[in-house]
Amino acid sequence: MSQPAAAREAWLHIVQLFTSDETSRNFVAAAGDVGLTAAALRALLALGPGVRGVPGRHSEAKPMRALAQDWHCDPSMVTGIVDQLEQQGYAERRPHATDRRVKTVSLTPAGSAARARAMTVLSVPPPGITSLPATEQRELRDLLRKATAALPPLR
Amino acid sequence: MSQPAAAREAWLHIVQLFTSDETSRNFVAAAGDVGLTAAALRALLALGPGVRGVPGRHSEAKPMRALAQDWHCDPSMVTGIVDQLEQQGYAERRPHATDRRVKTVSLTPAGSAARARAMTVLSVPPPGITSLPATEQRELRDLLRKATAALPPLR
DNA sequence: TATTGTTATACTCTATAACTATA
DNA sequence: TATAGTTATAGAGTATAACAATA
Numbered sequence: 001m002s003q004p005a006a007a008r009e010a011w012l013h014i015v016q017l018f019t020s021d022e023t024s025r026n027f028v029a030a031a032g033d034v035g036l037t038a039a040a041l042r043a044l045l046a047l048g049p050g051v052r053g054v055p056g057r058h059s060e061a062k063p064m065r066a067l068a069q070d071w072h073c074d075p076s077m078v079t080g081i082v083d084q085l086e087q088q089g090y091a092e093r094r095p096h097a098t099d100r101r102v103k104t105v106s107l108t109p110a111g112s113a114a115r116a117r118a119m120t121v122l123s124v125p126p127p128g129i130t131s132l133p134a135t136e137q138r139e140l141r142d143l144l145r146k147a148t149a150a151l152p153p154l155r
Numbered sequence: 156m157s158q159p160a161a162a163r164e165a166w167l168h169i170v171q172l173f174t175s176d177e178t179s180r181n182f183v184a185a186a187g188d189v190g191l192t193a194a195a196l197r198a199l200l201a202l203g204p205g206v207r208g209v210p211g212r213h214s215e216a217k218p219m220r221a222l223a224q225d226w227h228c229d230p231s232m233v234t235g236i237v238d239q240l241e242q243q244g245y246a247e248r249r250p251h252a253t254d255r256r257v258k259t260v261s262l263t264p265a266g267s268a269a270r271a272r273a274m275t276v277l278s279v280p281p282p283g284i285t286s287l288p289a290t291e292q293r294e295l296r297d298l299l300r301k302a303t304a305a306l307p308p309l310r
Numbered sequence: 311t312a313t314t315g316t317t318a319t320a321c322t323c324t325a326t327a328a329c330t331a332t333a
Numbered sequence: 334t335a336t337a338g339t340t341a342t343a344g345a346g347t348a349t350a351a352c353a354a355t356a
Contacts, residue, residue, distance in 0.1 A: 125166035
């Protein structure tokens with residue numbers, strides 16, 4: 001077989017854990033808590049710096065056009081999402097240093113706080129994981145830590 | 156701390172793995188391959204019996220009302236989804252044995268085949284997982300197998 | 311009268327296309 | 334002329350409410 005069976009099955013289990021209703025409901029709930037849509041919450045998470053608490057794929061202020069590429073969506077979507085974030089005071093547009101056409105987006109302190117709040121909700125693991133003995137929970141954490149560390153950088 | 160930190164971090168890593176664009180794109184791609192929307196694909200997966208290849212939460216023919224409860228959505232959504240499945244020949248409505256108001260939904264052989272095809276696409280793991288050494292991939296699989304086995308049954 | 315599934319309707323989210331301003 | 338971001342418009346997906354059939 002071309003694709004190691006263990007990796008495939010592991011991934012399917014993750015899909016199942018993640019597809020359980022609890023989880024997806026949790027995400028929109030977390031979004032609602034901070035007054036954002038699901039897409040805007042995803043953006044909020046991506047905008048912040050990555051930590052040992054996980055999310056965040058880039059920390060620098062990026063042009064909106066670049067965000068559209070990162071997120072595989074139309075620039076007009078970015079406009080709407082950043083509008084939301086700005087409306088909640090979570091982010092702000094800043095003019096680019098040299099090119100006056102471009103605007104960059106940066107998280108505000110309030111944005112970081114909201115991100116932390118959202119992550120508190122998101123990080124509640126499903127019963128499948130909490131029911132594992134503590135030793136195995138740590139093993140799982142370590143393996144997954146390695147796995148996410150190996151994710152390709154955002155192009 | 157009330158919630159074991161290891162479980163929380165493990166879960167956040169899973170969220171990150173799953174939220175990577177590749178993955179969500181994969182899902183809608185898999186749905187498109189079998190001519191369904193994302194929601195209908197989720198239904199198709201849930202309708203089939205669970206296997207060592209993972210998904211599937213109930214194997215019996217269930218009334219549509221029950222499906223609406225399982226999936227936490229409005230009955231009208233179930234109508235639309237089952238319409239799609241039936242249109243593709245993946246499922247069929249059958250009258251209930253005793254109560255003529257209710258209709259049950261069952262997967263057809265074509266439905267099972269489509270499910271298998273979709274799962275082939277869905278089971279492609281992200282690079283974070285395949286880059287782990289084989290031993291760790293198996294460890295990860297075993298831990299996750301336990302975790303999904305411990306998921307509460309669909310009420 | 312209550313319940314099952316369906317249909318009709320409105321609302322949200324996202325994508326496509328036209329527009330303004332800078333380069 | 335080409336590019337960054339925005340606005341206007343349309344399409345898909347989902348939820349809410351009214352409906353017909355059966356209990």
